[in-house]
Amino acid sequence: MFDALTQKFNDAFKKLTNKGVLTQSNIQASLKEVKMALLEADVNYRVVGAFLRSVQKRALGKEVMGSLSPAQQFIKIVSDELTQMMGGSNHGLLRSPSSPTVVMMVGLQGSGKTTTAAKLARMLKKDGKKVLLASADIYRPAAIEQLKVLAKDLEIDCFDSNPQMTAEGIAQLAKEQASRGLFDYLILDTAGRLQIDEELMNELGHIKGLIDLTEILFVADAMTGQEAVNVASSFHEKLGITGFILTKMDGDARGGAALSIRAITGQPVKFIGVGEKSDQLEPFYPDRIASRILGMGDLVGLIEKAQQHINLADAKKMEQKLRQNDFTLTDFREQLHQIKKMGNIGDLMKMIPGVGAKMPAGQEVDTGQLSRVEAIIDSMTLAERENPGTINGSRKLRVAKGSGTDVSDVNRLLKNFAQMKKMMKKFSSMGGKKSMRAMQGMMGGPGGFGPFGGA
């Protein structure tokens, strides 16, 4: 997400590294670089202009602090501006004073409204809220069916609409059902439509007139080009959008739409869709993403991810084992599982400050490597995992065959694991916290993950 943009910003800032003071002339090259990067990232060119003007103004103004280097100053200014442009701090979902809170999803065709509606419902359900989903998409074949299937999978109630009803009727009846059933939220999916399709835009207007809508969320594809701004502002003018959701942020689009939509309409981006699975919806944190763009990493996000997926008690137990140096391949396999649970390794690496920028754009971390290591360990007997020393030539051959790898892969794993244990022995004498940190460095370093690095 935003990788390429980060790369370009870093290039621009490199030019600043050795300059003594920020001046009109020495920031020009960087500004130009930023401009090109933003335009290539599909940020609307009007927004780019305004952004550069305010960056320049602040860079040359009195906000420059003496304790920072010029490059740091410039980065801070660009980062602050970027954050500000993307909406300051995070905005959650609004809540209506009287239940149900009705959330309507609107947007162009294919932006991901239905999928996002289900993701949002899941998120609310996880928070202990009672949610009703309803599809008012009577136009696209099987759109209603799609939402019903998603709702069923997630065990969330879904209003029983059908294409013979009107969208307005569905909205009203769903609202009644939500009120009667004491639901906290009603999420209303609507058909994709063009902002210039007056008839369909009026349909949304009617729904807005009929029932009390707390949120009207515009769902926008992160890959959208220059037109994002016009589409969003039309929807906003006609309906009064309360926020945006950006979908398909797990692609490699630079996501300029995120920057421009917010700037032009003044409404916040509330969530981002980061995958096809129903739990892949995240709150939008402008500051985090701004720092990500600037290659400063997203440690807060990484820590949150770790907290969500890693069991604290397990981690404690693991630390204990590390300290006593009876860390075996069984434990290592367990750890691999936990790392994998946190998501794509490549995405995680990008969250680590300093690493994101160093990773070549478009290059994917080979997650297959993790699976291979797992397969190798899985092909060992329990006794072998506890005591890798017993693995002789014929055992290696068996393990390699069982895991579909070569003996050399097995050798490499065993060798690296032995080295890791040796290092841990050294660290364990340093005492608790330090050893943990050293371990983390080893696991998370850009070069490799413990015993299978450099493979």
Added chain:
Amino acid sequence: MFFNKKKREDKKRLAAEIRQSKDKATGLAQEFEAKRQELAQNQGPLSKELKGTQSTPTGLLAGLKKGLAKTRSIFSGSILALASGELVDNEFLEELEERLLSADLGVATSLKVIDHLKGQLKLGQIKTQAEAITSLKALVAGILDLGDPHLPLAQSGPTVYLFVGVNGVGKTTSIGKLAAQLKGQGKKVLVAAGDTFRAAAIEQLAHWCEKVGVDCLAKPQNSDPSAVLYEAAQKAQNEGYDVLLCDTSGRLHNKKNLMDELAKMERSLQKVLPEAPHAALLVLDANTGQNAIMQAKEFREVVALTGLVVTKLDGTAKGGVIIGIVNEFELPVYFIGVGERVEDLQPFVPHLFAESLLS
């Protein structure tokens, strides 16, 4: 000519030219920026409002909004100017560049186009603004015209078309429309429901097939899509179908596993019909910005792309990014989608597209 299709032979020279023109353009952009600010100053009350509020974020936003409204009126005013007999000047070229950028041509392609015009201007081939516009349209149409606009057909046996693309671009809808058109031409059409991932994607396709009266081969959700295509190819061959249209799940081009799955699907087709697919079509959403280039590049690595389908051109998006794609990858556009009806999947006409680019 600047947009030589065989330009790969001369990549270095091109790169140098691009660098030069980039420098030029940034210079111009600065100039333009200054002019625009001047303009804003002259606007009186508006500029006061801008100045008064710019320090706060909301003020900046408000200013931007007003600015946008203003540029809209500048633009609509300039449409008249664009057709005029006035001489081409820098201001005109800058405005043209902005319009190209706003049509999603991207920085590099926009600059190439503008440079081409500047070259013609120097040589005296064009003088007036109207001539420049005509030249620009001809240039764009020329780039987009890669010759024979007909989809390849199988020498014998069923012709197989594979539709690929990222999520939500309109693959299923395009297939539904094409199936109807082919049936209208008297062809025996089979549609394979290769999107076994998205909820109700199969139902969506089945609904289309039922509506237009063609056969659909589907397996339950979460089946192996390669197996669906394999069976469909067998059925098409054994039962004498003329055309097999293969739907696939939308997939982001940076997801390696999903792209590998697509390659496998192609191989499965080839096990039955070695020449298949006779066309692999990348479906692009006209709303997509510069990322479409990455999409074309990545999908091309995995399947042998034959050409493009550009959907949702009935909206306000111009889809200018395809100019760079067609030029770089030599992929012709076969169809455009301009609406929800069956007949709204139309053959692509380069000069009409060029015409609408600036409208």
